[in-house]
Amino acid sequence: MKGFMLQGTASDVGKSVIATAFCRIFANQGYAVTPFKSQNMSNDTFVFSNGKEIARSQWIQAEAARVSPSVYMNPIVLKPKSETTSEVILLGKKIDTYSGRDYRERVYEIGLAAIQQSLAKLQKKFNMIIVEGAGSPVEMNLNDRDLVNMKVAELADVPVFLIADIERGGVFASLVGTIELLTPTERARVKGLIINKFRGDLSLFHSGIDWIEQRLDIPVVGIIPMFQSMTIETKSSLFKSFV
Template sequence: MAKFIMLQGTSSHVGKSILAAALCRIFKQDQWKVAPFKAQNMALNSYVTQDGGEMGRAQVVQAEAAGVEPSVEMNPVLLKPTGNASSQVILMGRPVGVMSAKEYHAGYSLQALDTVKQSLKSLSDQYEVLVIEGAGSPAEVNLKANDIVNMRVAKLAQAPVLLIADIDRGGALASVVGTLELLDPAERDMVKGIVINKFRGDLELLRPALDFLENKTQKPVVGVVPFLDNLGIDDEDSVSLDDKTVVGQRDIEVAVLRTPKISNFTDFEALAHEQDVAVRYVRPGDEIGQPDLVILPGSKNTVEDLVYLRQNGYEQEIRRLAEAGVPVIGICGGYQMLGREIHDPFHTESNLDFIAGMGLLPIVTEFAATKMTHQVCAGCRNHAFLGINYSDDQLQGYEIHMGRTDFVEAVRSAFTIAVRSGQPIQAEDGVVTPDGLVMGTYIHGIFDNDGYRRAVINALRQRKGLTPLEVKENFRDRKEKSYDRLADTVRKSLNMDLIYQIMGAAK
């Protein structure tokens, strides 16, 4: 039976996910076989496992930090908001329907509890340590009766809980005391320590507050973790985009449209870490400006996001930039938006049967009732986007989409998928326009491929008369180093001896 440690927060976005990743890496470094677990996750950033299951990106990051292959057991329930207070419910990697918040919390969540229990047991049989993450706050009394992710999971696993507070947003002491006050006595006893996260400043000046907190709650402060910036680790939620600032002047500027239902924005993390590239997210009210490349990202609700772009003048601006020769890329939902028509006969995403696309690509998309989720290996021969004439037959990525896209005239495909979910296949993906300036693809993660990413950037450099650069960035190596840096900082900030003692585990 595995040893457990659970991280719960005084609210959402206090840093539970990143601290869980840090602990996964620390336990791995300490020679434990460790895995993450989060019973229920709500996020638009998702990932496809080797067997085609869909799970939350945060648990993928934590699995990578732990050095293990991600599996849907690590996140048995995933909620992907679709709009109108509803979410697509994904159970063990497969969608089971779209439910309103009331339908899910008042009915379905407890039905999913058996699956949560099975996943927790399976992982505890396979691993020596489980790092369990909660969601939101355990003190949300209106949701407590149907909770399957916070204290109910702690009780199932008999997992000691560390309560995390974000001091950067203010009110950390009150949020800790208030959270503990709203827990019942048995739940309060399960909280074995407090972590103050995102601290900036002199720790000695904080010391009286820590002493007060320990005396008031009778819980030890296990550590104070500094504010961590530019980690180079995938974010889970688009809320984190609010924290991203535009870097100073760089040779190449990429503008990514931040639509209301943006998903899988981690597609652009590798671009953002290139030293000659500035990635700017175009927020509501911002102008696109004059970037070197415009990207339409994936979307959980393509129709809603297309309407947003249309009503706020962004569609017209994108068309104007494309006509002026600015390259445009659409990925997944963005690819669908660039086409001529989108049909939704089953009302998968909206009440509309049809909506016109931007007309920049000769494609028509029809939403289907079933979702395609696959890891893929793809290739390109003499890739025509921006005239880069690039070839590679080992491009790695993944597909997550509900639509089937047809070409309405002869086109040049962007990529050819050779392996889908481990099975050989020959499937054309995406489109590159004859002038090489507009491209669409269903493949997420395409920029994580170092050679391809640099080929695109160098083509943009050459358009500006700049010298091409060699491939310097290995994105996967960078992530591994980032996990180690994160672990080193958190290890120094937390009393790991106390944490091991709380877990009942010997180092």
Template sequence: MTPSSQARALMIQGTASDVGKSLICTALCRMFANKGVRVAPFKSQNMALNSYVTQDGGEIGRAQGVQAEACRVVATTDMNPILLKPKQDMVAEIIVHGRRHADLDAKEYRETYVKEALPIAHEALLRLQNEYDLLILEGAGSPAEVNLRDRDIANMRMAHLADASVILVADIERGGVFASIIGTLELLPEDERQRIKGFIINKFRGRRDLLDDGVQWLEERTGIPVLAVLPYMNVDIEAEDSLALSALRLKRPRQGEFAIDIAVIRLPRISNFTDFDPLFDEPDAGVRYVSNARELGQPDLIIIPGTKNTVEDYLWLQQTGLDQAILCHHEKGKRVIGICGGYQMLGTHLYDPHAVEGTGGEYAGLGLLPVETVFNPTKRTVQIAGRLYQPSFLTPADQDFEAPTPTESTLTGYEIHLGVSTLDRTQAKPFVLLEDGREDGAISADGRVLGTYLHGIFHNRHLTRQLTNQIRVEKGLQPLSDEVVPESVRREEAYNMLARHVEEHLDMDKLYQILGMPTASAVINR
């Protein structure tokens, strides 16, 4: 048993991936934080396309960074000590306590490194248990993968180490919700099954009373209570993996449906696609993810996102014909933005002398920016702030583009990349003057092409509104008001709304009973 001096622990596991574990953990983090509990998130091992950079430059899963924000605490690498970032088929970059460790294939990781990873994760868990009153642990995938059980360090093994009660989450939207719950229980050994203290049925749509018979049957068959049936909620909180891309905002806008048409290239190894969430909030703007030249059409703006493998995804652009489609788009006077790996692709050359991106070699880029990139094994991960140069990407094409000077507006973002890019300043201008004295990015002489390493650039809502307004003016449309809700305010509202939604439908008395306390104050005052 966990000593009384250590934090209580509650673990959210799922019957499958993308059933809503991360959002429920986020809701619980904010709910308990609002009650004055010193609460923190933990996920021992995470596989994610989207990552989060801590204040000290560590890289963790985006979900744990978001959950730390919901807890109103500073995110640390203890909250996600092992991060796996898919890089190639069956190969992932292994991040250990926020730092790049190695690229390993699935077999090598499971047969060799998992044994090293487990004590690293356990030590991180112990530090958090000694620092906080309550930990909200998140599982990964399903705990019932029988072929992976002996190497699974993200589910029941962590529940045992934390002495955590487990709540099992199932997604009713997939169908077969009762079968998925019963099947998961049946595949667990008895000691693990005993840890499951409650169920949550998530993403429910329709009449609640039509589900009552099934809930009653489930509780009678298992002896485990259903703590909540959560109605579907489209909350504005960042997603983490590629499954979320498939149903992003529940709609795929058609060309011509919105006044502004934005096409994001859906690279096979796309990463940090949460960069583009704010674009969905812009009035009259439609965001489409496209995978081939036929789908591209005639957008007002093309965005090439970040990627876990710039070279491989650039070769894919060539194979699909999207490279030529992007060049034709630019020749017609339209705008192109590249973020991180997308920025590297916009340059003239890509050099991979250390075979960081694969087999090594030299590649000619799209040539839309006078930038050369050299890949090296040293990864840069840092939160950054800076000032936009003016004239800039927001400057009308017919305005003088000489002698850029920093504006007073501060931009924030974060860097996660291996390459070092060099700009020929005789042919293009930098994008941002950073607080540490460096310059970031490049803007073409015609002001139509922008490349930057700044992830989260569109979360600077004023800049995003300026960009869409500039496109509106160029199309003969009236600009919108410059008044926007700051990103920090939006996030706080989203966390609180999610917490209220979950608490409204959650049996709090049973939850407190599971945690072994009459109320939240029992955690604070123990």
């Protein structure tokens, strides 16, 4: 199955909106395209008639792709219940409520199996997949049990495009730092950089683009302007340790 993965230098850099846009772009080009986010953290879910649920952002992405939503598009949902616990939804069904540590220790293997099952199901129905990561791919204390970023890119066998949010400042440091913390194998999977939420005169940033490309030897494939009124429900700010 053709496709790619959108990862970010941090949370809330615009991955969900950009993934939604690509779903509609490829649908308009005639592809049978599906969104996929292995794990989403949100209390805002879409509930199917059979009681199963996925994060609303993947439901919106499915709508953008002009396809029916499925639990396989978002096999794991974490619904925060307190500052230390989260309800875990696996393939649409609640399995239990866990602390961050318990989740990492007790759910990793079954979560990984659910991701693999979901990718296999989607591959049978679609010929294009837009994969969305979560948080940052270089959370060094969490990457040994990764279920959201480079491990998923490896399972789906897709290239990665890394998104940075220039609006929050520090775009050079966030891009360089992220790339340099990746392993050589992970870095080889990153085929392009996207700078999101740009304001002002783009000509003033041309030298910045040149510096990034020379420093990282990875092309800047897109500069996306700031859109003030465009939002998609984001994951909860709680429980970053789960991601």
